[in-house]
Amino acid sequence: MALTLKKINDELKRLGRQEQLEIGDGYFYFWAGDTANWLDRTVKVPKVNSLTLERWIEEYDKLKKLNAEILGGDSKSAPEKTPKAAAKKKKKK
Secondary structure (H helix, E strand, C coil): CCCCHHHHHHHHHHCCCCCEEEECCCCEEEECHHHHHCCCCEECCCCHHHCCHHHHHHHHHHHHHHHHHHCCCCCCCCCCCCHHHHHHHHHHC
């Protein structure tokens, strides 16, 4: 049975996630829910069948974790200052 966006989105919903998968031009991206605050929400594959259903869910989880790390532990948080930026600020004092 062929994998479709609907099947992936139904699985995300079944897992209690508000986010949805959508097709772009040569890539796919997650939108809605927490993804509005994400810096990266794309999966660069040419077709929905490039990954299994399980791998799509893993990609979602990976992107959620990555964005939480980038944004300082919470996907809704503002980014923390980088050590380089903090060092520059310290030098100016």
